[in-house]
Amino acid sequence: MKIRILFYLIGLFLMGFGVTLTIKADLGAGAWDALNVGLSNVVGLTVGSWVIIIGVILIFINALIVRGKPKLLAVVTILLIGFSVDFWLIVVMNNVHLSTLLLQVISLIAGIILIAIGVAMYLQTKFPANPIDQLMISLHERFQLNFMIAKTIGEVTALILAFILQGPIGVGTIIITFLIGPMIQWINKPMTKRYELLLKR
Template sequence: MNKTYARVFAYIVGLIIQSVGLSLIIRSDFGTGPWDGFYVGISNHSGLTVGSWLFVVGILLVFFNSYLIKSKPNFISLITIFIMGLCMDCCLYLLDFEPDQAEMQVLTFWAGLLLTSIGMSLYVQGKFAITPADQLMYALSHRFRLSLMWSKTLTDMGALMLAFLLHGPIGFGTIIYTFLCGPFIQFFIPKFERFFTQKT
């Protein structure tokens, strides 16, 4: 497989899988990640969809990140959030259900977390622009000389506070997502890297 085609395939398919996973987490009503909770919360208080707010907030973050690191805005990252926003709106429309039993909520959440981790691990193989929310972590680290761990914690805490104030779907699943999504991604990334290295 041509290396460029493999990267494009990984990028697009990864974003689609991630969008399906995030949509399942939202539908589980068990708790979402901080940023997704923020998007859902602000969507519930407006006429715009979750995907639309993902894109709007992403545009604002592109300029804010540019200000933090004192460089030109990275508009390429808007492609990533445009695809994600569109896919999430489609997935939330198609996955229009609410699990009414605790077992189904937990099962839906874990299926969503697994798919989200796989999708994120796959889309980064494309080596295109990361999302503005992820770029914010690097911008804070660069501007204030913080470790990436502290920058990630600060950005997630900020999004979590906004989600809480907007009555977003924050719950027990939020804790699980916060502590396990990273390790899951670390588990899957090397496997995808080996696969695409062999295929190109």
């Protein structure tokens, strides 16, 4: 049980840090994060607050897709992610400004890798998924799509909404949109083996 909780918390912690790095790279945030930043700029509230609000909305959308009951325990997950994003973005890296293109690219790549590792880690635990990742799982279960395609569908949908709200969209957004799905797919298998090995100890 300790390993399970540890994977869950570390995964969400890494995910929040990864999101912050992609935003700070200022090359274009991931589609969902660009949407949250756009909402924060247009409506107000913190980026983490919009992570939570959008997450609650997606909980009910996911229930409709799989024709089941809303997974309300997922609120715990999005609360942790929302607080994690605000912690990294406001408390730790508020005054961090990347002065060169090289640093921006490094921040973007590191952010993508950390998000993928974080997602792959906490999904192993079978605790309620982040509603964005649950959207990927719901599409996978309902339409038998692999994770790569299911994740990309969600990312493109968010990208359109982020564009409408004038969120921070750029070349980084396109890279994240089409790379995050394959990256999760690639990391998921070895992460599963590692998790199962740790549980047997």
